[in-house]
Amino acid sequence: MSETSALNGRVAEGATTVRDAGLQGMITLRGNLASTKLKAICKEITGQAMPKAGQAHLDGDTGLAWMSPDELLLLVPHGQVAEVIARIDAALAGQHYLAVNVSDARALIAVEGSGAREVIARLCPVDMAPEAFGPGDFRRTRMAQIPAAFWMEQDGSLRVICFRSVAEYAFGLLSNAATSPAVGCL
Amino acid sequence: MLILTCPCCGVTGEETEFHAGGEAHLTRHGPGSSDDDFENYLFLRENPRGVHFERWRHVNGCGKWFHAARDTATLEVFGTYSAQTTEPPQDIIDAITAKRPGWSWREFK
Known part of the structure; x- marks a missing residue:
């Protein structure tokens, strides 16, 4: 980092x-945005509900932004990115998804x-x-x-x-x- | 200026936010096809004055491909629709017919 x-x-x-x-922690999360598990882990991490197309739900340096029909941008504090990705990986294991640290x-x-x-x-x-x-x-x-x-x-x-x-x-x-x-x- | 609405993210933007991807609804002819089919697929393109169907990509936005039906002379856009189709949907065809009665483009009319 x-x-x-x-x-x-x-x-x-x-x-x-x-x-x-x-510095802002940013994670690209691609997958099925309608998936219950994906919505649940996003809510757990950011405290925000899934944004609609063209919207962002943000509070300070934490939140969710809608990037495309299959892509979200998760904003988290810069120091927490690795830990948050590990939580996403654990929550979405077995699903078709991608979570990448794009902060830098x-x-x-x-x-x-x-x-x-x-x-x-x-x-x-x-x-x-x-x-x-x-x-x-x-x-x-x-x-x-x-x-x-x-x-x-x-x-x-x-x-x-x-x-x-x-x-x-x-x-x-x-x-x-x-x-x-x-x-x-x- | 050409104004397009991306059917994937709903954004209405002007031309420079998008990238043109050439003629729509091509059938790919690869190895094993006849020379005529391959030549047609690789080189021969429509160049109409009027109704035209194209592929576009929302390159500076959601990044998705889609189809657009427009008039090359007036830049009027009749509609945009999903890339996951091999022919224009009926509502697009109806919209064109309402504005350009008697139009035809390749096998569509």
């Missing part, structure tokens, strides 16, 4: 602040402030109007030239996940988009 995040705590302060959200393959960036929606809207082909995207929504999409995923926290701030190898590029994109003043359309 990596000891430092890809962006090593970088922060771009401003009206909308972009900052490295640090990803970077997590926080976009905070009143202009957070506009920062994302400048980079992603996603309707970021409050009635179209709100807290609890989760979206995988394209951010400029890279794939990315993001969700909105209850306080209106956004968390963006991208691959670790493009973390520099993603941080550059977000911090550059955050330097322009808000247009006020969102």
